[in-house]
Amino acid sequence: MADKPLRLEGRGAGGAGGWLASACRLILNVRAGILLVTLVSLREEEHRGLVVAAILVAGVASLVPVLRWEQIGPIIVRHPSYLAGELVLAALILILTGVDSPFFFFTLGTALLGGLVYGYPGAALFSIMLVLVYAYAIHLRAPFDAAVNDFRTVVVLPSLYPIVAVAGAGARxxxxxxxAAEETLATQERTMAVQAERERLARDMHDSLAKTVHGIGFAALALSRRIQVDPPGAVEDARKLAEDARTAAQEARELLSGLRGRDDAELPLPTAIRSEAARWGERTGTRVGGSLDDVGPLPSLALRELRWILKEALANVERYAHATRVDIHLRRLGARVVLTVADDGAGFEVPDDLDQLAGGSFGLRGMRERARLAGGDLSVESEPGDGTVISVWVPAGAPPRQVEGPEPPPPATAGSGTVPEGAVEGFTWQ
Known part of the structure; x- marks a missing residue:
C-alpha cells in the first residue's frame, strides 16, 4: 500500500502548533548542538568557568521548550520576552567567547526564530537587537583581539542577522x-466525499430498497381487493408480499452494513455473482447460464458497483424483459474486467444516447454512472424481440494468481456429466 502523503498542518488556534512547533523544535535542537560544539572548542581563558556556566544555562533554556513545547510554545508566541531575555545571556557568551567562535551560529538561530515566530515585525526587532549585541561584543574585545577588525567580522557576519531573520519571516x-491551502483542499475533499457517499446511497436505495418497497405498496393495495373476489389467490399474493417484505429487510441490512464500512472485497467477485444469480434464478424460475473466470483482486469500489449493476440488470430482466434464460459472463480482457448480462427477452430499441433511456430516473443511466464511478463504462445492445445484452467493464487489478500443480477435476452433477469452471451447483452454467 502506498504511503499516505503528508499534509502540512497549520499553527492552530494558539498559533504555536502544526508546522511552527516542528520547525521550532528543530532549530532549538540545532542550537543545543551548537552549544555543545562551543563548549568543546573553548580555549584556555581567564573566565572559562563563567563561560561554561553560561553555556549550560543557555542549553537548559533551549531544551526546556523542546521537551515542553505544548505548554511553553504558546507563551513564547504570545510574549517575545523569552527570546529577548535569552539575548542577554547570548551577549555575555558572545563577549566571552568572541564573535569568531561557533556560538555565533547560535545567535543566528535566534534571528531565525524571531522571524518564524513573530513574522516581519519580529525579524526587524531581533535582527536590530542582535546587531547591537554583536557590535557591543566587538567593541569590548577590540583592545585585546585584533581579529575583530577585519571586513568579514565587521561587515559580513553581522549582515547575516537581518538576512536570516527576514528568511524566517518569509518562510512563515x-x-x-x-x-491554509492544504486545509482548504482537505475540506473540499471531505465535502466531495460526503456528496459522493450521498449519491451512492441514493443509487443504492433506488436500485434496491425503494423499488421493493414501492412494489410492496402496490401489492398491498391490490391484496385488499382480491381478498373479496378471490380468497385463494389472495393467500398466494400474501405469501409473495411477505417474501417481498423479507427482501426489503435484507436490502436494508445490506445498506446499513455498507454504511458501517463492511468491505465487499472480503467476498471474491465470482463467488458473489454466483450467489446473487442463484438466488435470483431460484426466486424467478428463470434459467441462468454463463461462465465466470477468475479475474484477480479488484478495488472494493469496483466490486461493490459491479454487484449493484448485476442486481439492477437482473431486476430489469424480471420487470421488463420476460426472458426465459439469462447468461452471465465474467472475464478479464487485458487491462479490463468485463461483466456481461444477456437475456432472450423482449428487447427494445436502443437510442444513440444511452442517457435518453433513463429520463429522470436512475435506471440504465444509474448503472452507467456506477460503471464510470469505478473507472469504467457500460454499453447496451438490444433489438425488439431479440433480447438485450448489457456489458460493463472496469479497470483490472493484479492478474489472478496461477495455481501451481494439477488442478482437481470439477465436481460432477447428475444429468450433466461435469460442471464447468465457475458453475453454481443446481444451475446450468455454460
Whole structure:
C-alpha cells in the first residue's frame, strides 16, 4: 500500500502548533548542538568557568521548550520576552567567547526564530537587537583581539542577522499559506466525499430498497381487493408480499452494513455473482447460464458497483424483459474486467444516447454512472424481440494468481456429466 502523503498542518488556534512547533523544535535542537560544539572548542581563558556556566544555562533554556513545547510554545508566541531575555545571556557568551567562535551560529538561530515566530515585525526587532549585541561584543574585545577588525567580522557576519531573520519571516508566510491551502483542499475533499457517499446511497436505495418497497405498496393495495373476489389467490399474493417484505429487510441490512464500512472485497467477485444469480434464478424460475473466470483482486469500489449493476440488470430482466434464460459472463480482457448480462427477452430499441433511456430516473443511466464511478463504462445492445445484452467493464487489478500443480477435476452433477469452471451447483452454467 502506498504511503499516505503528508499534509502540512497549520499553527492552530494558539498559533504555536502544526508546522511552527516542528520547525521550532528543530532549530532549538540545532542550537543545543551548537552549544555543545562551543563548549568543546573553548580555549584556555581567564573566565572559562563563567563561560561554561553560561553555556549550560543557555542549553537548559533551549531544551526546556523542546521537551515542553505544548505548554511553553504558546507563551513564547504570545510574549517575545523569552527570546529577548535569552539575548542577554547570548551577549555575555558572545563577549566571552568572541564573535569568531561557533556560538555565533547560535545567535543566528535566534534571528531565525524571531522571524518564524513573530513574522516581519519580529525579524526587524531581533535582527536590530542582535546587531547591537554583536557590535557591543566587538567593541569590548577590540583592545585585546585584533581579529575583530577585519571586513568579514565587521561587515559580513553581522549582515547575516537581518538576512536570516527576514528568511524566517518569509518562510512563515509561505508555510502559513501552504497550510491554509492544504486545509482548504482537505475540506473540499471531505465535502466531495460526503456528496459522493450521498449519491451512492441514493443509487443504492433506488436500485434496491425503494423499488421493493414501492412494489410492496402496490401489492398491498391490490391484496385488499382480491381478498373479496378471490380468497385463494389472495393467500398466494400474501405469501409473495411477505417474501417481498423479507427482501426489503435484507436490502436494508445490506445498506446499513455498507454504511458501517463492511468491505465487499472480503467476498471474491465470482463467488458473489454466483450467489446473487442463484438466488435470483431460484426466486424467478428463470434459467441462468454463463461462465465466470477468475479475474484477480479488484478495488472494493469496483466490486461493490459491479454487484449493484448485476442486481439492477437482473431486476430489469424480471420487470421488463420476460426472458426465459439469462447468461452471465465474467472475464478479464487485458487491462479490463468485463461483466456481461444477456437475456432472450423482449428487447427494445436502443437510442444513440444511452442517457435518453433513463429520463429522470436512475435506471440504465444509474448503472452507467456506477460503471464510470469505478473507472469504467457500460454499453447496451438490444433489438425488439431479440433480447438485450448489457456489458460493463472496469479497470483490472493484479492478474489472478496461477495455481501451481494439477488442478482437481470439477465436481460432477447428475444429468450433466461435469460442471464447468465457475458453475453454481443446481444451475446450468455454460
Amino acid at each position: 508566510r509561505l508555510l502559513d499559506r501552504q497550510a
